[in-house]
Amino acid sequence: PNQFCDKTMEIVRKTKKLGQDDPRRIVHSLKVGLALTLVSLFYYFKPLYDGFGDSAMWAVLTVVVVLEFSVGATLGKGFNRMLATFVAGGLGVGAHCLATLAGRKGEPILIATFVFIIAVIMTFMRFFPKMKARYDYGLLIFILTFCLVSVSGYRDDQVLKMAHERFSTILVGSCASLIVCICVCPVWIGEDLHNSVATNMEKLGNFFQAFGDEYFEVSAEHGQSSENNKSYLQGYRSVLTSKSSEETMANFARWEPGHGPFGYRHPWKMYLKIGNLTRDCAYKVEALNNYLNCKIQTPVEIRGKIQGQCKRVSLECSRALKEMASTFRKMVRTRSAIVHIDSSKEAAEELKTLLRTNLWEEADLLEIVPAASVASLLLEIIECIEKISEAVNE
């Protein structure tokens, strides 16, 4: 019984955390409840749906399947579902008419052939990457509707009625989902993508903010600040694997109408470009992070010689990234990040001349390499950040 109690508490804790992390999840659950209850009642009260008959349950089904977390996903699915049902319904009716010409015996053979051909072609089309990204669900529904309409036709010779009913109930369901999704606390996936790209830049900025202190003062005891620094230094790791989620978001975002600062044909592709550049930078950060936990470390006194310049480069990179993130977030076009990039370049030049003057003649090359690599990585990162800044300004 105690174990059971623990398990329950664990679940309650997790649920609370899920809700607190993103309260929109709770709102979404309530929205689904609302939409479903509305459509169910519509189905429940007989007079209203007499025109539709039994197929009114398609409306319920549509709401469950179409109503997604974000507006973009809901619009994409709803549009796919409606278009596919409309086209496939028409084709199904056509196939039925053709098949009836073949007479009683030929009909099932002809219909089976049609179903087979359509299913094979549409299933294969789902493998095209471009189709998969935007119309995967539509192709599925296309197969489904075509089968249902063309096959059901024979039974009660009401093929047109079936096609019409199916289309109108799906229209009702899709519209109900869309209205609830857009009118009640809408979640714009484009906004999420926008924020996620900005947050990724910030995470890299946080890393550089903490990196200088961490690398050059490893030996010094900083009990208090290290906790905070650790989380700053680990934040970039999620950037490394953000590619697929960004692509999904961009795909959904394309369906969204203009809202707030985002126009209808907002250049979501640019977001992917910025995301890719940020990730390239994150790979370099990963390399930099390796030197924090390296076995062969450059002795502190040697590191001290390049400390000032390296710290400055790192700090200016951090400022540039954060500045870019904040202007990007606000969607203003300023050149304020350039100031930081320029001053990091200045520090980089100093660092280069410092490295040229063979400061460390007495030391072991093997021990110098880590610190020197850190310095040269920082130089490369400046270039990376410049590229990001160009992309952000586009």
Next chain:
Amino acid sequence: PNQFCDKTMEIVRKTKKLGQDDPRRIVHSLKVGLALTLVSLFYYFKPLYDGFGDSAMWAVLTVVVVLEFSVGATLGKGFNRMLATFVAGGLGVGAHCLATLAGRKGEPILIATFVFIIAVIMTFMRFFPKMKARYDYGLLIFILTFCLVSVSGYRDDQVLKMAHERFSTILVGSCASLIVCICVCPVWIGEDLHNSVATNMEKLGNFFQAFGDEYFEVSAEHGQSSENNKSYLQGYRSVLTSKSSEETMANFARWEPGHGPFGYRHPWKMYLKIGNLTRDCAYKVEALNNYLNCKIQTPVEIRGKIQGQCKRVSLECSRALKEMASTFRKMVRTRSAIVHIDSSKEAAEELKTLLRTNLWEEADLLEIVPAASVASLLLEIIECIEKISEAVNE
């Protein structure tokens, strides 16, 4: 008309390529066609399905939705669909019975409340990462079936019949999909995961094979081999972003029964671990790749001094990785990769002593750093590879 011709040719070319890249795609399309035609004919011929009535179309619907490319995905979806329909159908009947106790007026209110509560709870549960990974589809179907059964109940007072029909048609559809999916050229996603993990190791191995030559002989003209090398050097890039696809595959693979060399409870989690380690190694390879196109290059004569050792380390790493990939592919436990790791370690020790002897006293430190970093990265990569080899042997 010419443009239209070009477009058509383009599509034909793409289609051919998709089919050639993975002929299983064509087979899958044919399988979907086959299963759908079978179920449609079953629905078409009246005598067979008279027991089911109109709801026989659920069987068609189930085939379209459940029949996926791989056995794991089909089993997962089919199982989710059957279990969710069974449980939700039962609950729906229960909710209906409870609601009827409340009398004519209370019934719609009570049913609406039930629908709302179930929809909210189930939708929220879909946000739990573990639920999302394995039971996302089941939760969706749960909401759907519960709504349909509990709401339809009032109309014809045939709630039990509805629940029973829905369940049995879905059973027929799921079983038809499963039989076609498993019996006709099955695609095991576990095998795909197995191959993809091995291929990723091979890609890194290819990189190391080409890296030594490419880095130390950039100046020399190798018109012929460079084409081949270029593709070897770029291959690792897909490893960087393979995380999410590996996770999806592992999720599906868990559903698959034992087949060939894979047992039912095959340790798919270990594959994710090996995948992560391989990716960590790929991040280092990305750092290494940067030095191939670096602006500040170490002069060739200086690089020449560490050429022998570096090339050997790189080559032995390549052999170790390829050896691991091939033993992993065959699922044999040999220690043959260890030999290569050991000999790469030997070369690494030589390299270390070489670096300690300050070979390059006359040179500019800034110019030495790239080559030295390459050397130290190679040293780190050996450790990485050792970790992978340990994980592979587990």
